[in-house]
Amino acid sequence: MTRLLTALAICIVAAPARGTESPLAEKFLHDGRLAEGETALLVVLDAAPKDDTTRFGLGMIQFARAVENLGRALYEYGCVSEKATQPFLRLPVPKNDAPAVISYRALGRILDAFATDLQRAERTLAGITDDKVKLRLRLANVAFDFAGTGESHTTLIDLLNTLNGGRFGFQTDNPEFRVHFDRGDVAWLRSYCYLLSAMVEGYRSVDEEAGFEVRVRDIFPKVAPPAREPDPNWLGGLKVVDPPRLRRARLHMVAVCELNRETWMHIRVETDDDYEWLPHPKQTDQLGLPLTDERIDAWLAMMAQGEELLKGERLVPGFLISFVFREHPVEQGLNLKTLLDDPPADLLNEKRLRLKGIDAKYLEPEKGKKLLDLSTLGPINQLFNGPFGFAYAARLN
Structure with a gap:
């Protein structure tokens, strides 16, 4: 989860400048006036709807607002982020001495609102078509008003240092955290919007109210008891209560894959070396985490x-499933698309799976079909192993 939250924090960006002047969006980001900034850029874009510079700035402010709104909700309930390991709860927010009472359903509403904010930003970014769009930004002083008072702000660099447990090396040579974002980074940020949205949809598709109070009691000072008692007849597994969310999660992840390809299609043809965010091997990396062609190829x-x-075009091979369920017919592969689009109510119920196996409607004959190739995953483990493997993977999504 640290990987995702670190990436969530470091991809807050603003609109590009024309020339070298500070862009309009950067001013609002530095001042921590994100709602005003969104309004201002909407007005500019209304007057010049083909201006992708303004569109980029608008999308980035909307993304920043998604992060700030999440932080404000966590602050309202007194989230103690340093004690959290759960997704989205590790965003550092100020201490609240008068927190509200959190409930399972309240947390669900917070996550749904976050996903809605992300998709608004993604829709704006998706409208960018200018392959030469450029963002000249100073990210260190991007400010978030997590308390919602307008009086105390958390800067992006402080947020990053907190998540990192200390200062980053780039702060010595690039104290303003200057990065010039370009067309490939548009696709990269859209991909992150989809990735985080997929996580929300996956979590919200199942009922995890039972045990919620125990899981978060060290994170939130005041936790409401569950609204209902656990079902004594429940036989186990993930209790799927909103199946369409799993389908949406699948479609979001398809978009992540497609946008990863688009990201590197643009980045690999770049000829400049201009404060790159995601560099190809011949460019300079601002974070000190240069990427090799070997790493990029393995990731793609x-x-x-x-x-x-x-997409259901490749199956999980039967021999792999048989390692877990020995009676599974090895010539039958699992169609993940079918499973996620029409999941069983007790998804991953181990007892049922061991007794009855996987439902036949999720299986297909392997003959003539492409299968998951485990040899593709081997290089990932090798190339992203080591002390900085986590950081490399975070940058790539």
Whole structure:
């Protein structure tokens, strides 16, 4: 989860400048006036709807607002982020001495609102078509008003240092955290919007109210008891209560795979070396985490396999399933698309799976079908192993 939250924080960006002047969006970001900034850029875009510079700035302010709104909700309930390991709860927010009482359903509403904010930003970014769009930004002083008072702000660099447990090396040579974002980074940020939205949809598709109070009692000072008692007749597994959300999660992840391909299609043809966010091997990396062609190729190969699995064009092979369920017929592969689009109510119920196996409607004969190639995953483990493997993976999604 640290990987996702670190990436969530570091991808807050603003509109590009024309020339070298500070862009309009950067001023609002530095002042922590994100709602005003969104309004201002909407007005500019209304007057010049083909201006992708303004559109980029609008999308980035909307993304920043998604992060700030999430932080404000966590602050309202007194989230103690340093004690959290759960997704989205590790965003550092100020201490609230008078927190509200959190409930399972309230947290669900917070996450739904976050996903809605992300999709608004993604829709704006998706309208960018100018391959030469450029964002000249100073990210260190991007400010978030998590308390909602307008009096105290958390800067992006402080947020990053908190998540990192100390200062980053780039702060010595690039204290303003200057990055010039370009067309490939548009696709990268859209991909992150989809990735985080997929996580929300997946979590919200199942009922995890039972045990919620115990899971979060160290994170939130005041937790409401569950609204209902656990079902004594429940036989186990994930209790799917909103199946369409799993389908939406699948479609979001398909978009992640597609946008990873688009990201590197643009980045690999760049000829400049201009404060790059995601650099190809001949460019300078601002974070000190240069990427090799070998790493990029391995990542894209994994994304391609994932995309085909999620589209039902490639099956999970039967021999792999038989390692877990010995009676599974090895010539029958699992169609992940079918499973996620029409899941059983007790998804991942181990007892049922061991007794009855996987429902036949999710299986297909392997003959003539592409299968998950485990050899594609091997290079990922090797190339992203080591002390900085986590950081490399976070940057790539």
